[in-house]
Ligand code: KG4
């Protein structure tokens with residue numbers, strides 16, 4: 544079946560057209576047309592995503608991206624339209640939903656809402672090269688570590704599309720903490736990947752760090768997270784430094800990344816132990832982080848050798864419409880699409896009933 548997918552939950556506008564086949568036991572996706580526009584550079588001067596600007600840009604770019612994706616995809620009618628319905632910035636989500644509704648009416652094709660975090664889980668399972676992807680049915684239960692700019696959570700999927708929240712952040716999301724530390728280091732938004740780059744360059748030199756930042760909640764008895772104290776500790780450390788040299792910047796990035804990695808790895812260890820999950824799927828923008836990936840790889844190799852670790856390839860770590868198309872296809876194939884009016888739900892959770 545041919546699916547048109549639309550993603551506008553934050554500051555990426557994305558439209559994709561895929562030819563999908565198979566089901567949750569194994570699926571294939573041919574990317575026929577894919578158009579993505581990142582607004583990040585426009586939000587940089589505000590130091591974060593500015594919702595009104597995001598909305599205006601989505602509205603402006605959606606028709607252009609659709610035209611581009613359709614041109615790439617060539618002849619052939621679409622069977623289903625999938626659009627991110629939440630979680631995300633509500634004004635931004637609405638632009639995608641209104642556009643999907645309009646196209647759905649014009650083409651006489653049904654439009655369905657998809658949960659953005661479900662998209663990130665599915666993205667971890669997709670193997671491919673940007674034009675063709677495959678999913679090999681993962682062993683269940685699957686534990687998802689979802690780490691993005693808005694979310695940090697551990698979610699257990701015992702059966703497809705049945706989610707149980709095992710742990711979540713009590714305050715900042717890990718991506719948000721990376722972005723805030725980036726600002727403290729005078730790195731432009733979105734700074735997460737820039738902090739990571741500084742940290743890995745420094746780590747590659749073999750340098751150690753004498754800064755010891757806290758690992759909030761690492762010893763507590765839950766799978767919940769907290770990153771706000773770590774962010775504040777970085778702020779105090781920087782205030783105490785006479786000047787912000789390149790060396791200090793790199794060392795702060797290194798020590799901060801070590802602290803986040805340790806917390807993520809320890810909480811994932813706890814959740815794997817408690818759940819007996821067979822697959823660990825890591826999704827969301829922060830899943831691009833190589834130190835965190837390495838920490839999770841070591842955890843699985845040393846402590847859970849029977850667990851399969853899955854994370855997205857580099858094309859799919861950030862927000863994209865391909866993961867939304869794949870999630871819609873898997874739901875459709877499993878008869879799990881609910882035909883309800885499309886509504887943006889800014890804080891839609893995975894573990895609540897999918898609406
Ligand atoms: O999933 P995503 O693209 O958007 C949301 O759904 O939030 O995640 C974006 C987040 C941002 O906070 C960004 O700074 C962070 O992912 N990020 C990273 C890296 N690449 C992106 N954080 C740490 N290390 C990276 N390499």
Ligand code: ZN
Pocket residue numbers: 659663691692827828861862
């Ligand atoms: Zn995301």
